[in-house]
Structures are given as structure tokens and as C-alpha cells.
Amino acid sequence: MYTEMDYYELLEVERGCDEGALKTAYRKLAMRWHPDRNPGDSEAESRFKAINEAYDVLKDPQKRAAYDRFGHAAFRNGGGGAGGGGNPFGDSAPFSDIFSDIFDQFMGGGGRGRRAGPQRGADIRHDLQVSFEDAFHGIEMDLAVDVAVSCDHCAGTGAKPGARAQNCGTCGGRGQVRMQNGMFIVERTCPSCHGSGSVISDPCEHCGGEGRVERRKSLKVKIPPGVDDGTRIRLAGEGEAGPRGGEAGDLYLFIHMKPHAIWKRDGTTLFAQVPMSFVDAALGGDISIPGIDRKPVDVKVPAGTQTGRQFRVRGRGMPALNGHGVGDLVVQVELETPTKLNARQKELLEEFRGTAGGSEGCPRSKGFWDRLKGAWDELTD
Structure with missing residues (x-):
């Protein structure tokens, strides 16, 4: 009743769900409708088979693509939208898979089906935000991830304690079946054991025969100094456990840098914009700011410094990943004009303006007005 x-x-x-959501939904439903939990319920058995059929299609990217395009017709004789020609290799394989397997046979690949034996678990991704300070010093963090781990009750075998897996009768334990049509012989993953080469007649009640269960796992993760936005850290064997005792996949941490109120970063170079009064810029002075290494950074600013000027401080930037040197710090001066002046300050500035000699002491202003005068003379000639 569920086939269509x-x-x-x-x-x-x-x-449009991803692989993780698909697996989680399948495991939940398979546990709910498993025949061992619903003895004598033919409807539950029918639904369990339909759930497995749906998951078998949607977990395979090529089968899923065929189903998204053609629906159930992709897996029937004459289906797949290929002009009505029958599928000589059976109803379970779309034409795109069939011809890919034939190509592999000619190229010596022996088919794309999985070999018998435990299958490796999936790799998983986790995005991690890191502050500038933590990226500079490195940090050890506690991390919790939801992941499939080996079932404790069956030790990852998928069978009830005392029960044993048996060789698959469909493929004889090979994990693959052969189909022949004329001159073509194609090997495909066994539909009965899904490539494992064995079947479990008495599955574990806790994992539904998968040999693994969803659980939140706690890890201690060392973030090395010098990580940057987009850095990828691989934790071998911390991904999903493989079904029925298969090797675990890997966990990949993708680093994202938190924005900082002062610092900006380009690789190992740090940038900071520092405000400075126009008086200090005119007369010269010193700037002292705390560095990201928690030590002061002192910059000597010469008299007549213009806004936007940059000063490079060697070796005060970010460390390179894996300890290959340290970058620089670039301090950019931004001149600030006071917004509130008392009477005496105004008097002094008026006196300065009267003795400043126009734009002679301001080379950028003089250059601008000289260019403007030249352009005006050309227009009026």
C-alpha cells in the first residue's frame, strides 16, 4: 500500500534535505516500524519495507537524482524518460547507473558497487567560531557533536546478543550481484544486504540492525595558533561510525573568525585604525596601543603626519599556521577634528589661522588648489 x-x-x-537529516529520519522510522517491535502486524512490516526502499533510493545521489526527475517511473521497465526503451537489467536501477557501470566494466573498474564487508562511516562537518585572541594563542575547546556511534548493546554487529550474521543468500556473501544481457555483464550492489555480504535475521532492538545509534559525543579539541577564516582541521576517526562495525569516518572542523572591534586581518598581517588629534599629528608624537599578544605596541609619529598614513610594526601580527613565522601589524592613523572648543582654544586657532600663511604649510591642499587653478585657466583661455 506504500509502494507509490x-x-x-x-x-x-x-x-532538499541533506544526508544527515535523511539518515536521522530513516533510523527513527526504521526503529518505529521494525517487525520485531510490531510482531504480527502486516501493515508495519509493509511500511518497514517501503521505508527501506525509499532510503535505499534517496541515500544514493544518482538514484536520488533519477527519482527527483522521473519519480517512481525511473525504476520501472520503460521508465527514466529515455524514450520508452525497457531496462534490460531490472527495475531497480536507473539508466544513468546502468551505463556508468557498463563504462566501469570496460575500463577495468569492475563496477561501482561496494565490496562485501563493513562499510566506512560518513565524514561530518562542524563549523566553529574562534576569536582573534584564541587564533593567536591557540586554545583547547570542549566540543559536543551529534553523531552515529557504535551500539553498545550489540558491540556494533547489529545482531542481538548471541545471534550471528549469516552470509547473504542473494549474493553468496560477495556483496554484489551480476546481471547479464547479451555481451554485457554488470556487477551491482546486492539489494538484499546492501553490499555488506551478510544479513541479520535477529537484529538488535536498540539499533534496528544498523550497529550504531545517534548520540551526543563530547570531545576536547586543540585549535593551533595561526588558524584563519576557512581553516579546516581534520579529526581522524571522530566522524560517524560505520554500519555493523565499519570504520568510523572523520570529523572536519571549519574555522570562522569572529569580528573584532579593533583588529582586522589579512593572512598573518593585522590592521588597526588609530585616531589621533590634528595637533599631535602636526607636532609629532607617540601612539601606544595594546597588541594582540597583550604587550604594548609603540609607534613614533613624525610631525606633519597626514590622515591615512600607515606604520608597519614588524613581527607583531598573527602567527603563521604550524609555527612558520609571525606577520606584521599595520597601524593606520586617522586624524580627528575636535567638535567642542572653549573660547581660549578658538582664540588660539584663529591666531594660528592668521599666521598659517594660507596653504603653504599644507602640501596636499596647496597641490589641490594649484591643480584647480590650472584647470580653471584652461577653461577660461
């Missing part, structure tokens, strides 16, 4: 139900509706997921 939409696979996405059957698994209760959105059409």
Missing part, C-alpha cells in the same frame, strides 16, 4: 507513496513523504523529510 512519495519517498520524501514516506521518510517525513523535505525534498
Whole structure:
């Protein structure tokens, strides 16, 4: 009764869901409708089979693409939208998979099906935000991830304690079946054991025969000094456990830098904009700011410094990843004009303006007015 139900509706997921959401939904439903939990319920058994059929299609990128395009017709004789020609290799494989396997056979690949034995678990990704200070010094962090781990009750075998997996009768334990049509012989993943080469007649009640369960895992992660936005850190074996005792995948941490109120970064170079009064810029002075290494950074500003001028301080930037040197700090001066003046300050500035000699002491202003005068003379000639 469920064979023509939409696979996405059957698994209760959105059409664009990712692999993780698909797995979580499948495991939840498979546990709920497993025949061992619903003895004598033919409807539950039928739904369990339909759920497995839907997951078998949607977990495979090529099968999923065929289903998204053609629906159930992609897996029937004459289906797949290929002009009505029958599928000589059976109903379970779309034409794109069939011809890819034939190509692999000619190229000596032996087919794309999985070999018998435990399958490796999936790699997972975790995004991690890191502050500038933590990226400079490095940090050890506590991390919690939701991931499939080996089932404790069956030790990852997928079978009840005392029960054993048996060789698959469909493929004889090879994990693959051969199909022949004329001159073509194609090997495909066994539909009964899904490539493992064995079947479990008495599955574990806690994991539904998968050999793994979803759990929140706590990890201590060392973030090395020098990480940058986009840095990827691989934690081998901390990904999803493989089904039925398979090797675990890897966990990949993707680093994202938190914005900082003062510092900006380009690789190992740090940038900071520092306000300075026009008096100090005119007369010269010193700037002292705290560095990211928690030590003061002193910059000597010469008299007549203009706004936007940059001063490079060697070796006070970010460390390079893996300890290959340290970058520089670039301090950019931004002149600030006072907004509130008392009477005496105004008097002094008026006196200064009267003795400043026009733009002679301001080379950028003099250059601008000289260019403007030249342009005006050309227009009026």
C-alpha cells in the first residue's frame, strides 16, 4: 500500500534535505516500524519495507537524482524518460547507473558497487567560531557533536546478543550481484544486504540492525595558533561510525573568525585604525596601543603626519599556521577634528589661522588648489 507513496513523504523529510537529516529520519522510522517491535502486524512490516526502499533510493545521489526527475517511473521497465526503451537489467536501477557501470566494466573498474564487508562511516562537518585572541594563542575547546556511534548493546554487529550474521543468500556473501544481457555483464550492489555480504535475521532492538545509534559525543579539541577564516582541521576517526562495525569516518572542523572591534586581518598581517588629534599629528608624537599578544605596541609619529598614513610594526601580527613565522601589524592613523572648543582654544586657532600663511604649510591642499587653478585657466583661455 506504500509502494507509490512519495519517498520524501514516506521518510517525513523535505525534498532538499541533506544526508544527515535523511539518515536521522530513516533510523527513527526504521526503529518505529521494525517487525520485531510490531510482531504480527502486516501493515508495519509493509511500511518497514517501503521505508527501506525509499532510503535505499534517496541515500544514493544518482538514484536520488533519477527519482527527483522521473519519480517512481525511473525504476520501472520503460521508465527514466529515455524514450520508452525497457531496462534490460531490472527495475531497480536507473539508466544513468546502468551505463556508468557498463563504462566501469570496460575500463577495468569492475563496477561501482561496494565490496562485501563493513562499510566506512560518513565524514561530518562542524563549523566553529574562534576569536582573534584564541587564533593567536591557540586554545583547547570542549566540543559536543551529534553523531552515529557504535551500539553498545550489540558491540556494533547489529545482531542481538548471541545471534550471528549469516552470509547473504542473494549474493553468496560477495556483496554484489551480476546481471547479464547479451555481451554485457554488470556487477551491482546486492539489494538484499546492501553490499555488506551478510544479513541479520535477529537484529538488535536498540539499533534496528544498523550497529550504531545517534548520540551526543563530547570531545576536547586543540585549535593551533595561526588558524584563519576557512581553516579546516581534520579529526581522524571522530566522524560517524560505520554500519555493523565499519570504520568510523572523520570529523572536519571549519574555522570562522569572529569580528573584532579593533583588529582586522589579512593572512598573518593585522590592521588597526588609530585616531589621533590634528595637533599631535602636526607636532609629532607617540601612539601606544595594546597588541594582540597583550604587550604594548609603540609607534613614533613624525610631525606633519597626514590622515591615512600607515606604520608597519614588524613581527607583531598573527602567527603563521604550524609555527612558520609571525606577520606584521599595520597601524593606520586617522586624524580627528575636535567638535567642542572653549573660547581660549578658538582664540588660539584663529591666531594660528592668521599666521598659517594660507596653504603653504599644507602640501596636499596647496597641490589641490594649484591643480584647480590650472584647470580653471584652461577653461577660461
